[in-house]
Amino acid sequence: MTVPLLETQDLSVRFGGHVAVDAVTCAFRAGELTAIVGPNGAGKTTYFNLISGQIPASAGRVLLDGRDITRTPVAARCRLGLGRAFQLTNLFPDLTVLENVRLVIQAHRGRGFSIFSLADAQREVTEAAEAVIDRVRLTPLISQKVSELSHGNQRKLEVALLIALDPRVYMFDEPTAGMSVDEAPVVLDLIAELKAESDRTILLVEHKMDVIRTLADRIIVLHNGKLAADGKPAEVMASDVVQEAYMGKELEDV
Numbered sequence: 001m002t003v004p005l006l007e008t009q010d011l012s013v014r015f016g017g018h019v020a021v022d023a024v025t026c027a028f029r030a031g032e033l034t035a036i037v038g039p040n041g042a043g044k045t046t047y048f049n050l051i052s053g054q055i056p057a058s059a060g061r062v063l064l065d066g067r068d069i070t071r072t073p074v075a076a077r078c079r080l081g082l083g084r085a086f087q088l089t090n091l092f093p094d095l096t097v098l099e100n101v102r103l104v105i106q107a108h109r110g111r112g113f114s115i116f117s118l119a120d121a122q123r124e125v126t127e128a129a130e131a132v133i134d135r136v137r138l139t140p141l142i143s144q145k146v147s148e149l150s151h152g153n154q155r156k157l158e159v160a161l162l163i164a165l166d167p168r169v170y171m172f173d174e175p176t177a178g179m180s181v182d183e184a185p186v187v188l189d190l191i192a193e194l195k196a197e198s199d200r201t202i203l204l205v206e207h208k209m210d211v212i213r214t215l216a217d218r219i220i221v222l223h224n225g226k227l228a229a230d231g232k233p234a235e236v237m238a239s240d241v242v243q244e245a246y247m248g249k250e251l252e253d254v
């Protein structure tokens with residue numbers, strides 16, 4: 001059997017007396033988009049924080065490609081292929097769209113570029129940045145300062161930064177939150193495109209059932225920090241556990 005791209009084994013974190021993530025064991029394979037659902041306070045964002053390394057685990061392990069990364073710092077996890085969108089916190093508001101993407105590409109490529117002359121390296125970085133910006137449909141705004149972009153376009157740029165990192169695991173926490181009905185489809189289309197590149201694993205924390213229905217191959221449900229359900233969307237959405245306790249009326253239209 002192939003090794004899962006990402007895996008958590010008995011992963012837990014305790015804040016004082018409260019166990020926010022409680023022994024979650026789950027494997028995520030390449031080519032699979034998993035939606036992580038559950039009521040407010042269920043532990044979804046905390047589970048993400050444990051996987052990406054924002055907070056240390058109290059117990060259990062995180063494995064990437066079978067390698068234990070539980071104690072690996074955030075930046076090193078990122079270099080190993082874990083990519084997380086950060087709800088606008090990693091954008092530089094006074095720089096342009098192009099400058100933001102260029103910075104990420106430069107930082108990610110690091111010293112590997114010394115084999116090129118400086119001018120060639122600069123051109124290559126710019127071309128790579130332009131391609132990513134085009135992919136998220138922000139080319140008309142390429143020279144605009146980030147602070148002047150709409151919220152929706154800032155969210156698209158955030159996805160561009162993630163794509164620029166070329167991760168093997170994409171982690172999205174409510175990627176269309178706060179976006180208008182016109183803007184959200186672009187981000188959802190992008191996630192669908194990434195999913196079509198079948199060697200990636202995508203984790204999506206999402207409340208919107210229409211988004212989950214469109215994109216998810218699998219749903220896991222967290223409740224009180226525990227893994228409460230795991231399976232194909234139709235099965236999980238129809239299960240008593242979800243219908244009664246977790247999603248309530250939101251699922252009626254599924």
Ligand SMILES: Nc1ncnc2c1ncn2[C@@H]1O[C@H](COP(=O)(O)OP(=O)(O)OP(=O)(O)O)[C@@H](O)[C@H]1O
Nearest residue numbers: 015018019020038039040041042043044045046047
């Ligand atoms: N740093 C922290 N210190 C103490 N408690 C925390 C901390 N971070 C999260 N918690 C608690 O852990 C629990 C899980 O929170 P978390 O934000 O992961 O839930 P969630 O499922 O993402 O909720 P939501 O859907 O509202 O975003 C909550 O009870 C929260 O108050």
